[in-house]
Amino acid sequence: MSIHIGAQKGDVAETILLPGDPLRAKWIAETFFENPVCFNNVRGMLGYTGMYQGKRVSVMGTGMGVPSISIYAHELITQFGVKNLIRVGSAGSYQEHIKIRDVVLAMAASSNSGINTLRFGGADYAPTASFELFQKAVDAAKNKNIAIKAGNVFTSDEFYTDDFESYKKWSKFGVLCVEMETAGLYTVAAKHNVNALTICTISDSLVTGEKTTSKERETTFKDMINIALELA
Numbered sequence: 001m002s003i004h005i006g007a008q009k010g011d012v013a014e015t016i017l018l019p020g021d022p023l024r025a026k027w028i029a030e031t032f033f034e035n036p037v038c039f040n041n042v043r044g045m046l047g048y049t050g051m052y053q054g055k056r057v058s059v060m061g062t063g064m065g066v067p068s069i070s071i072y073a074h075e076l077i078t079q080f081g082v083k084n085l086i087r088v089g090s091a092g093s094y095q096e097h098i099k100i101r102d103v104v105l106a107m108a109a110s111s112n113s114g115i116n117t118l119r120f121g122g123a124d125y126a127p128t129a130s131f132e133l134f135q136k137a138v139d140a141a142k143n144k145n146i147a148i149k150a151g152n153v154f155t156s157d158e159f160y161t162d163d164f165e166s167y168k169k170w171s172k173f174g175v176l177c178v179e180m181e182t183a184g185l186y187t188v189a190a191k192h193n194v195n196a197l198t199i200c201t202i203s204d205s206l207v208t209g210e211k212t213t214s215k216e217r218e219t220t221f222k223d224m225i226n227i228a229l230e231l232a
């Protein structure tokens with residue numbers, strides 16, 4: 001039992017999928033796992049462990065933002081022995097060629113979060129994906145004939161920004177999309193020498209203003225989950 005996860009050591013698999021929304025974790029467990037068992041409902045942050053094609057795997061919500069995912073990642077790694085943390089989430093496109101429903105692998109994460117600025121005394125730390133998980137994800141996507149894109153993503157501390165045009169600077173420097181967790185996840189994983197990867201599905205575009213419906217989010221989400229589960 002940790003402060004925020006009401007489970008026993010051994011209840012969580014070495015590989016865990018991490019959607020932001022706990023109800024998405026429930027949907028993944030019920031849709032893809034054999035014999036899913038719920039190991040956490042503290043604060044409603046549902047977590048499940050089950051079998052997928054003979055492999056033991058877990059899934060748990062993280063909430064939104066760097067502070068929330070950092071708490072869960074820290075406890076999953078240090079108190080439940082998780083070695084592979086795979087964020088599966090939605091993101092907003094910053095590029096014309098990054099379309100709604102595209103699947104994007106985060107090679108690295110830029111951020112406006114102050115956590116690493118404080119931690120590294122103003123020097124720029126570069127939160128980076130696990131090469132092992134990244135390579136496996138690229139291979140899995142190829143084997144499944146799922147198109148993917150990969151690059152730098154932006155982890156923002158805000159969803160409702162005062163300066164809507166601010167994304168254009170990040171876009172000019174090649175950032176593919178915006179979300180709110182990856183920089184935190186990659187930093188905590190690196191601190192504890194374990195593997196992390198973010199796989200995003202583009203749910204909206206700041207370039208075109210397009211948004212997917214919640215139904216579209218659910219169906220397009222499957223490609224991302226099918227790739228993530230191959231990493232177990």
Ligand SMILES: Nc1nc(Cl)c2ncn([C@@H]3O[C@H](CO)[C@@H](O)[C@H]3O)c2n1
Nearest residue numbers: 020064090091092156158159179180
């Ligand atoms: N800032 C921000 N902006 C856009 Cl356009 C987003 N599209 C999806 N997300 C993700 O979805 C949640 C916000 O709806 C966050 O967890 C974030 O990671 C986004 N977060």
